Structure formats: structure tokens, C-alpha cells
Amino acid sequence: MKWFIKLMMVVLILVLTSCSDDQYPSISEDQNVLITVNIKDMSVSFINVDTKEKIAEWQMEKPYTGGLILPDRDTLLLYGKQLDNVDLFSLRNGEKVSSWELGKGIVNGKLLKGGNQIAFADQSLHAVRFYNTIGQELEVVKTEANPLTLFENQETEKLYVISFNAENLTVIDENSTKKITSFPIHPSAAGAVLRENQREIWIGGHGEGTELESNIHVYDTVTGELLKQIPAPLMPINFQEKDGFIYVLSHGSNTLYKLDSEGKVADSTKVGANPFEMTVLGESLIIAGYDSDDIHFINADTLEITKTVSVGRGPFQLILRGE
Amino acid sequence: MKKYSPTLTVKIWLAITASILITVVFSFMLSNLFYQKLYVENVEDALLAEGNRLALDYEGGPLSDEIRKNVEWYNSKNESEVFVVSNPRELSACLPFEIDYETLIQPQEREQLLNGEAIKKMGYEERFDREIMAVIIPLLDQNRLEGIIYLYVPLAKISELTKDFTYLWYIAGLLFMVISFYIGTILVRKLTKPLKQMTDAANRVSQGDYSARVFIHSADEVGQLASAFNHMSSSIQKEDERRKQFLANVSHELRTPLSYVKGYSEALLSGIAKSKEDKEKYMSIIARESKRMDRLVGDLLDLSRLEADEFKLEKIPLPFAQLVEDSTQKYNITMNEKGVKLSYDLDPDIIILGDEGRIEQVIQNIMDNALRYTEKGGISITLKKFRGGCSLSIEDTGTGIPKEDLDHITDRFYRVNKARTRANGGTGLGLAISKKIITLHGGSLKIESDWGKGTKVEVILPIVQMKE
Numbered sequence: 033m034k035w036f037i038k039l040m041m042v043v044l045i046l047v048l049t050s051c052s053d054d055q056y057p058s059i060s061e062d063q064n065v066l067i068t069v070n071i072k073d074m075s076v077s078f079i080n081v082d083t084k085e086k087i088a089e090w091q092m093e094k095p096y097t098g099g100l101i102l103p104d105r106d107t108l109l110l111y112g113k114q115l116d117n118v119d120l121f122s123l124r125n126g127e128k129v130s131s132w133e134l135g136k137g138i139v140n141g142k143l144l145k146g147g148n149q150i151a152f153a154d155q156s157l158h159a160v161r162f163y164n165t166i167g168q169e170l171e172v173v174k175t176e177a178n179p180l181t182l183f184e185n186q187e188t189e190k191l192y193v194i195s196f197n198a199e200n201l202t203v204i205d206e207n208s209t210k211k212i213t214s215f216p217i218h219p220s221a222a223g224a225v226l227r228e229n230q231r232e233i234w235i236g237g238h239g240e241g242t243e244l245e246s247n248i249h250v251y252d253t254v255t256g257e258l259l260k261q262i263p264a265p266l267m268p269i270n271f272q273e274k275d276g277f278i279y280v281l282s283h284g285s286n287t288l289y290k291l292d293s294e295g296k297v298a299d300s301t302k303v304g305a306n307p308f309e310m311t312v313l314g315e316s317l318i319i320a321g322y323d324s325d326d327i328h329f330i331n332a333d334t335l336e337i338t339k340t341v342s343v344g345r346g347p348f349q350l351i352l353r354g355e
Numbered sequence: 356m357k358k359y360s361p362t363l364t365v366k367i368w369l370a371i372t373a374s375i376l377i378t379v380v381f382s383f384m385l386s387n388l389f390y391q392k393l394y395v396e397n398v399e400d401a402l403l404a405e406g407n408r409l410a411l412d413y414e415g416g417p418l419s420d421e422i423r424k425n426v427e428w429y430n431s432k433n434e435s436e437v438f439v440v441s442n443p444r445e446l447s448a449c450l451p452f453e454i455d456y457e458t459l460i461q462p463q464e465r466e467q468l469l470n471g472e473a474i475k476k477m478g479y480e481e482r483f484d485r486e487i488m489a490v491i492i493p494l495l496d497q498n499r500l501e502g503i504i505y506l507y508v509p510l511a512k513i514s515e516l517t518k519d520f521t522y523l524w525y526i527a528g529l530l531f532m533v534i535s536f537y538i539g540t541i542l543v544r545k546l547t548k549p550l551k552q553m554t555d556a557a558n559r560v561s562q563g564d565y566s567a568r569v570f571i572h573s574a575d576e577v578g579q580l581a582s583a584f585n586h587m588s589s590s591i592q593k594e595d596e597r598r599k600q601f602l603a604n605v606s607h608e609l610r611t612p613l614s615y616v617k618g619y620s621e622a623l624l625s626g627i628a629k630s631k632e633d634k635e636k637y638m639s640i641i642a643r644e645s646k647r648m649d650r651l652v653g654d655l656l657d658l659s660r661l662e663a664d665e666f667k668l669e670k671i672p673l674p675f676a677q678l679v680e681d682s683t684q685k686y687n688i689t690m691n692e693k694g695v696k697l698s699y700d701l702d703p704d705i706i707i708l709g710d711e712g713r714i715e716q717v718i719q720n721i722m723d724n725a726l727r728y729t730e731k732g733g734i735s736i737t738l739k740k741f742r743g744g745c746s747l748s749i750e751d752t753g754t755g756i757p758k759e760d761l762d763h764i765t766d767r768f769y770r771v772n773k774a775r776t777r778a779n780g781g782t783g784l785g786l787a788i789s790k791k792i793i794t795l796h797g798g799s800l801k802i803e804s805d806w807g808k809g810t811k812v813e814v815i816l817p818i819v820q821m822k823e
Contacts, residue, residue, distance in 0.1 A: 071451055072466075097451065180452075196452070222452065238449050241456060244442060266443060284443040285417070286499050305469075305499040306448050322451070323469050324498040348451055 056126035057088040061106060065123075065353050066313070068320055068327060069098055069110065072346030076110070081313055081354070084329055084339045090126075094119070098140060098349040102165055103147030105353055111138040113155065120167075123353075132167040142182040144191065144206050151191055151206075153179040160193055160202075162209055171209035176200040181235075183224055194221050194235065201235070201256070215256025218249050225271035225278060230293065232259065234278065236268035244284060248295070262295035270310045272317065274332055279317055281310045288319065290335060301335040303328050309350045320347035364547045371539040379528045390520055394513060399475055399488060402435060402506045406473065406492035409437070409504050415496040417441070426504065434508075439494075441502035448500070457481060460491070460503065468493035469500055477510070486510035549577045553584055565592035604768035608651055608782070612644035647782075654784040658767065661791040668710040668795055672819055675745060676701035676738055682715045683736065686722055695726070696733035705738060705745045706819045713792045720785035721749050721812045728810070729753035744798070745818045750811040756804040764802055765790045 059065060059078055065087070066079040074095050078088040092110075096119075099110040107129065108121045118138060120130040137156025144151055149170070150163045155178045162170040176198030183192050189206040194217070201221075202214040219240040226233050231253045239245035246265035251258055266284025273279075277298065280289040283306050290299040304321025311318050316338065317330040327347060329339040361369070409429065412422055418441040430437040440446065445459040446468075459482055464474050474491040489507035493500060549571045559567035567588055571581035619637040628634045660666050679701060690697050707714075725734050732752030739746050756764055763769045768783040790800045798816035 238452060239444065242442070242444065244444055267449070284448060302499075305497070306443070308451065321498075323448075323500065346451075 056090040056121070058126040059088060059123035061124055063087070066311075066318060066327070067099070067101070067108065067351040067353065068309075068343045068347040069096055069349040069351070070325075070344030070346050071095065071097060071322075071348045072325075073344050075344030076108075077343035077347070079327065079341055079343070081318075081352070084341060086341055086343065089344055090121075099351055100141050100143055100150070101351055101353045103143070108351070109141065109150075111141055111152070113137060113139050118152075130167065132163070134161065139180055140182050142184065142191075144184055145189060146186075149206065151182055153182055153193065155179065158195075160191065160204060162206075173204055173209055173211060175202045176214070181222055181224055183226055185226055185228055187228065192224065192226065192233070194224060196220060196222065201233070201251070213256070215251070217251060217256075217258075218245075220245065221249070223269040223271055223281075225273050226253070227273065227278075227293075228253065234262070234271055234280075236264075236271065236280070236282075238267050238269065248280060250295070260295070262291065264289050264291070264297075269308065272310055272312045274312050274317075277332075279310065279312075279332070281307055281319060283308055283322070286321075288317070288330065288335060290332075299335050301330075301337075303330065303337065308348060311350045311352050313352060313354065318350060318352075320350055322346055322348060362547075363550065364543055367546060368539065368543045371543065372536065375532060375535045375539065379532060383524050383528060386524070387517065387521070391513070391517055394516065395477070395488065398508055398513065399490060402488070402490040402508065403473060403475070403492075405433075405435070405437070406490050406504045406506050410492045410494060413494045413501075416501070418494065418502045435506050436508070437504065437506045439502055439504055441494075446500055446503065459505070464491070465500065468503060469495070469498065471495055480507075483507070483509075488513070546577070549573075549581060553581060556584065556588070560588050560591065565595055601767055604783070605655065608768065609648060612648045612651075615644040616641050616648075651782045651784075654782045654788060658784055658788055658791065661788065661795065666795070668713060670708045670710055670796075672706050673709050673711055673714065674703070675705040675707045675747070675816075675818075676703045678711065678714060679718060679736060679738060679747065682718045683722055686726060689726065690734070693726070693729075694731060695729050698733060698735045699737075701736070701738040702740050702745070705740055707745065707796075707816050708819050709796055709816070710792075714796075717789040717792050717814065718747075718749075720789045721814075723785060725749055725751040725753065725810070725812070727753075728755075732809070740818065743817065744815055746813055746815050748811055748813040750809060752809040755806045755808055755810050756802070757806050758804075761802060761804060765800065 064081045066081050068077045068079070070077060074092045076090040076092060076096070077086055079085065080087050094112060094115055096110040096112045096115070099108055101108055106122055106124050108123055109118060110121065111118045114136060115138070116133065116136055117131040118134050119128055120132070121127065122129045134152065134154070135156060137154045138152050139155050140153035142151050143149070148165065150165065152161045152163065154161050157172065158175060158177050158179065160173045160175055160179055160182070162173070164170060175193050176195035178196045178198065179193045180196040181194035184190070184206075185192070190212065191204040191206050193202040193204065195202070197220070199216055199219045199221070200214055201217045203212045204210065205212050217235055218237055221235050221237040223236040224233055233251045233253050235249050235251065237245040237249070245267050246263055247261035248264050248268050249258060250260045250262065264280045264282050266282055268280045268282045268289075270281035271278060276293060278291045278293070280291060282289065286302050286304055286307060288301050288303045289297055292298050303319050304326065305324035306322040307319050308322050309320040312332070315332055317332050319328045319330060320343070321328065325345045325347065326340050326342045327350070328337050330337050409426060412425060418439060423439050426437055426439045440459060443449065444456060447458045447460045447462050447465040450462050450465070460468065467474055468491065471493060473493065475489070477488045478486060480487050480489065487507040487509055489505065492504040492506075494502040494504065549569065552569045552571065556567040556569045565588055568585050569581045571578050619641050622628055623634060623637050628637050680699065683697065686697065722734070729751045730753070734749065734751045737748045737750070760769070765786045767787045770783055793800045793814055793816070796816055798814060801813040801815065802810065803813070804810040
């Protein structure tokens with residue numbers, strides 16, 4: 033009979049492990065967490081931003097490249113260019129709760145109108161697709177080829193779309209979901225900050241071919257005229273505005289610049305290895321080093337690194353669930 | 356159509372040629388491979404060492420112009436191509452953005468470089484549009500890939516080097532093959548020559564020339580075959596001579612009585628014998644000689660039957676002592692007349708499995724001989740048992756047999772006294788027949804003799820084991 037008991041135990045273990053396949057460590061609701069989507073090892077890391085400790089890591093089964101947190105503060109939406117579906121996970125339950133069939137090509141997603149709408153950049157349809165938070169498609173707006181960067185003017189409820197290859201910026205009205213205008217910009221543009229009060233859009237980029245982008249291009253929000261170029265080598269691709277300063281992250285030189293509103297360099301520092309992502313949390317900036325597999329908490333005032341936390345391999349996007 | 360079957364010479368020659376060819380081609384390929392591998396590894400290691408030495412100048416932070424200039428200078432002096440790359444684009448830093456650009460460093464190579472490992476690669480490189488062997492050394496500032504040192508050698512240079520080597524090989528290989536073919540041909544000829552000799556000799560033997568011999572004195576298999584052949588042909592020759600001798604003997608033995616019969620019968624017919632006594636005397640001679648002929652023919656028949664394998668013995672259990680006594684009883688009268696004494700020492704318990712008539716024939720043959728050559732003294736017969744068999748010895752005090760004749764005494768028609776007439780002689784086949792019969796019974800016949808003192812004939816036969 034011993035062998036039978038052993039066999040039953042093995043079967044039991046197999047059944048249990050197969051059940052727990054989609055079960056991930058739960059993330060409690062009352063924590064403020066920073067979520068990193070890591071490309072190289074297909075994982076998602078969770079950092080408690082108050083204690084600045086990593087609290088969990090989910091090993092995913094699909095190559096997600098980015099995501100966002102829905103307004104319910106519990107649903108983590110993850111997408112990837114190679115994936116047929118956008119998958120939704122409950123942080124509390126640590127499991128997949130839903131899947132939306134959007135097809136391949138989703139490279140970016142952004143919550144609009146304070147969380148009521150989601151805009152997806154779709155590089156298969158070369159369009160921006162508007163969804164509500166329960167997964168119903170509201171509208172598809174064609175853009176130039178390969179839309180990548182999305183940013184919003186929350187007051188005027190306008191969505192700005194930069195196409196990576198087409199050297200074009202498209203502006204869409206979020207309410208009518210119609211193209212308002214579009215104007216040519218520099219090639220391989222990525223990352224932008226909208227300074228509506230100054231009627232300026234600052235746009236970075238990677239540069240085309242062997243050319244490496246060293247400058248931030250400043251355009252007029254209305255006319256699309258190139259107003260000036262601010263040097264911030266190499267390859268400025270991420271922008272955050274805070275307390276009148278523009279923080280620019282240049283991944284080619286692993287440099288964080290602190291620029292005043294005129295574009296003068298107030299300060300700069302080396303941070304991470306090949307950093308792509310930056311977000312603001314209170315008085316801190318958080319920067320993810322794609323090659324160094326870590327995130328850095330940086331004092332926005334002094335640009336000192338206050339804390340470095342290791343995450344999964346290849347953090348490519350930061351998602352913040354704050355207060 | 357007759358199927359072509361190549362001679363042994365051709366086969367061996369083909370085998371040698373094929374193995375030489377295979378050896379040459381194979382060793383060429385192998386050495387070429389080793390040479391290239393060794394050379395390539397050597398170059399690769401040199402490039403790696405070179406790169407690592409250059410990388411020692413890098414002390415962290417962005418790549419300085421000094422390093423670039425130094426490497427450029429080094430490149431101008433050096434045989435291999437060396438350059439520094441710090442462009443993050445070329446180093447695949449923008450990878451997740453899928454920029455449509457053929458980078459110098461592939462994503463997985465970047466990972467390797469980030470881990471501080473150098474990259475060795477060989478093959479076609481699109482950037483340089485040629486086959487190269489390259490070594491890439493990472494220049495890391497902590498975990499930042501600030502740049503790389505890229506060193507490469509076009510593979511054409513390596514194959515140019517191996518070209519010289521290949522020419523050398525072609526010449527050496529060709530020379531080697533020519534010499535090998537020459538030596539191989541000589542070797543094959545040497546190997547097959549004795550075989551040809553043997554074929555010729557065998558042909559001569561089959562045509563009746565039994566004196567044919569081959570003269571090969573090597574100790575190898577061919578030599579052994581040759582000596583076996585020689586042995587065989589000499590055996591055949593001896594056998595042939597024996598057969599001739601036998602025929603001559605038979606005709607000779609028959610001719611004497613025949614001439615008697617012919618002569619005396621003609622004398623009778625022509626009326627030379629007038630008196631009744633003469634006639635009776637002639638008739639008795641004719642009768643005696645025909646009896647001799649009958650006996651001779653009978654013995655010959657016996658011998659040929661015994662020698663043919665078809666002969667069957669009718670074996671029954673026999674009390675040997677009884678048989679010996681019965682078959683020697685009849686000699687008593689003759690012996691008494693001659694004054695020769697007969698004595699027995701027989702173990703009565705011995706039982707043998709044998710053909711009664713044949714065993715009796717053997718005893719009689721031996722007794723005939725013993726009596727024939729014994730004029731005085733006696734004949735003693737002993738029957739003894741020993742482990743697994745019995746021995747019957749018949750010992751006389753006769754003239755004996757000279758030592759040189761002992762070995763041939765059981766041969767057909769062999770006579771010790773060559774001049775001896777048939778008058779007191781048997782057919783000359785008695786011992787030959789006896790030996791054959793004993794052999795067929797699973798026993799053996801031994802003859803010991805001292806010239807002038809007597810002869811001892813010993814018959815050894817297996818006995819029937821009595822079950823206790």
C-alpha cells in the first residue's frame with residue numbers, strides 16, 4: 033500500500049502545483065507600490081515606495097512590455113507588442129482576472145480623463161485605440177505609422193501622439209476622438225513634456241540611423257514650429273516637470289539633467305545603466321536602469337541618489353500606485 | 356557471359372591503393388582542420404590578449420579622446436583592425452524601441468558584454484561585408500557599457516596562409532602516393548609470387564608429376580602453406596610408389612606359382628612325365644601351387660576388404676583364454692615333430708568383445724610366423740589383464756628380426772629375408788592383415804625382437820568390464 037500512498041501524494045502535488053500556476057503573491061491594497069515591468073526576464077517587480085523595499089516579484093508567462101493601473105487601484109493592465117491580448121491582473125488576489133483581445137501591436141497605454149478612458153498606441157493598425165475601463169472599444173483613430181509616445185493635456189483633454197518613424201505629431205480631441213491637427217517633427221522622436229502655459233512641447237528622441245540625438249526639440253503647441261533645440265546628450269527620451277524644473281533622462285549617456293524652464297542646465301548626474309524610465313513620487317524622482325536591473329530613488333532637489341533597489345532584469349516601464 | 360572476377364593480385368593491389376588514398380585524403384583533411392583550428396585559435400587568443408591590454412587603459416567614465424587616439428594609433432601600426440565604439444546605438448542600447456537599424460552589437464551580445472565577458476565570433480559580418488574573425492572587449496563602468504574595443508582579422512588572410520600549407524600538402528601527398536604505389540606493387544608481386552608457384556606445382560601434381568615441389572622458405576602463412584603442399588606431394592609420391600611396389604609384389608608373388616602350374620601342366624599334357632609316380636608328383640605340385648595362389652588371393656581379398664571402410668566385424672563376447680587355447684591346439688603335432696615346446700600362462704577370466712574368426716586368424720598368423728622361424732626352444736603364450744585391457748603375448752626363441760626391419764614388418768609383402776623362397780614362406784600379408792584386424796578391434800600390435808634370440812609379439816585389446 034505504501035507505493036499507492038506515494039503515488040497519491042505525487043498526484044496531489046501535481047494537482048496543487050498546476051492549480052497554483054496563475055497564482056502570484058498578493059499585493060495588499062493599502063500599500064503604495066511602484067511596479068516595474070521587466071523585459072529581459074519577463075517579470076514584474078513590486079516595490080513599496082514608503083519603505084523603498086522590494087515586496088514581491090511576479091514571474092510572468094508572456095513578454096509584457098508595459099502596463100498601467102486602473103482607477104480601482106487593484107487592476108494591473110499589462111500589454112506587449114507581440115501579444116494578442118491585453119491581460120488584467122488583480123493585485124490583491126494575485127491572479128489574472130480578465131483578457132482583452134486587442135491583437136498584436138500594442139506598445140503603449142495611457143489613462144485619460146482622470147481614469148475613465150484608456151488610449152492604446154497600436155503599431156499594427158497604426159492607430160490610437162480608445163477603450164473604456166471594462167474593455168469596450170470606443171474609437172479607433174488612425175495616426176501616422178508606428179505611434180509610440182502618448183501624452184495628455186488634462187485641462188483641454190487633448191491627446192498628443194508621436195509616431196516613432198513618421199516624423200509626425202498628431203493631436204486628438206479626447207471627447208470627439210477626432211484628429212485636430214498634426215505637424216512634422218524630427219525623426220525617431222520619443223518622450224515628451226507638454227508645457228501648455230509656455231505653449232511649448234519638449235520632445236526628445238533616439239536619433240536616426242547612425243545619428244545620435246543630442247538635443248531636446250522644442251515646438252510651438254499651436255503652430256508646430258521648431259522654436260529651439262536644447263542640448264541634453266545623449267538621446268533624451270524621458271521628461272518630467274516638477275516645481276518649475278524639467279527633468280530630462282538621456283539613456284545614451286546615463287545622465288539625468290535638471291533644466292530650468294529656459295533649458296539651462298541647473299544640475300546633472302549619472303544614474304543607472306541605460307535608463308529608459310522616470311517617474312515622480314513626491315519629492316523624489318524614480319529612475320529605472322535597464323541594464324543595471326535596478327531602480328534609483330533620487331532627491332529631486334539635490335539629484336542625490338537616496339536609495340537603489342534591485343528589481344527583475346531589464347526594467348522598461350514604471351507604474352506607480354500612489355495615494 | 357562469364358563474370359569478371361579479379362585476381363588476388365588485383366584485389367590486394369586495389370586494397371593497398373584504396374587504403375593509401377584514404378589515408379592521404381583523411382590525414383590531409385585532419386591536418387588542415389587542426390592547422391586551421393590551431394591557427395585560428397592562436398589568432399583569436401592573440402586578438403583577445405591585445406584587446407584586454409588595450410582595455411587596461413580604460414579607467415571608467417565616458418570614453419576619453421585619449422583612449423580613442425591611442426587605439427587609432429595602435430590600429431595604424433597593427434596588423435589586425437582595431438577600433439573603439441561608444442555609440443550606444445551601435446551597442447544596441449535602444450533595443451526595446453526597435454529602431455530600424457543594423458547595430459554592430461546584437462542584443463544577446465550586449466547582454467554578454469554587460470556581464471563583462473568578451474565576445475569571440477567568426478563569420479560573415481554585414482558591416483564590413485566580408486568574413487571576419489572578431490573579438491569584442493567590453494569597456495564597463497560598473498554596469499554601464501560605455502564602449503567596446505572591436506578587433507578583427509579578415510578570414511581571407513587566414514585562408515591565404517593555409518593555401519601555402521595546402522600546396523605543400525598536395526606535393527607531399529602526390530610524392531607519397533607515387534612511392535607508396537611503387538612499393539605496394541613490389542610488395543604485391545612478392546606476396547603473390549609463391550601462390551603462382553604453388554598453382555603451377557599443383558597443376559603438375561594433378562598431371563601425375565608427384566615430384567613437383569615449391570621452394571619457398573619464408574616462415575609466414577604462405578611459407579607454411581608451401582611446406583604443407585610439399586609434404587602433401589611427397590606423401591602422394593610415397594603412396595604412389597607403395598602402390599607400384601605392391602602391384603609389382605602381387606604380380607611377382609602370383610607369377611611363381613603360375614609358372615609352376617603352367618610348366619607342370621604343360622609337361623603333363625605333352626607327355627613328358629611317363630611314369631605314374633612322376634605324374635602324381637607333377638599333379639601334387641600343381642595342386643600345392645594353386646592352393647598357394649588361392650591363399651594369396653584370399654589374403655589380398657581380406658586385406659583390401661579390411662582396408663575398405665565397409666568391412667564389418669561381427670563382435671560377440673569371447674572368453675579369450677579359451678579362444679587362444681583352441682586355436683593353438685592344432686599346432687601341437689607340428690611342434691612335437693619339430694621339438695618345440697609350447698607353454699601357456701592364460702588368465703581365464705578375460706572376456707573380450709571380438710569377431711571370433713578374425714581374432715583366431717590373428718593368433719594363427721602370429722603362431723605361423725613363430726613356428727616358421729623357431730627351430731628349437733619353445734613358444735610361450737601369456738594372457739594378462741591390466742587396467743582397461745588385456746595383453747596377449749606370443750614369445751618365441753626363433754631367429755628374431757633385425758632392428759632395421761622391425762618398423763616395416765607389418766608392411767604388405769615385406770620380408771626380412773628378401774631371398775627367401777615361397778617354399779617356407781607365407782603370403783607376406785599375414786602381419787599386415789593381423790595389424791589391421793587388431794586396429795579395427797580398437798587394440799594395437801607391438802613387435803619386439805632381438806636378432807638371434809627371439810621375437811615377442813604383443814596384442815593389446817580392450818576387455819569387457821564385468822559388472823560386479
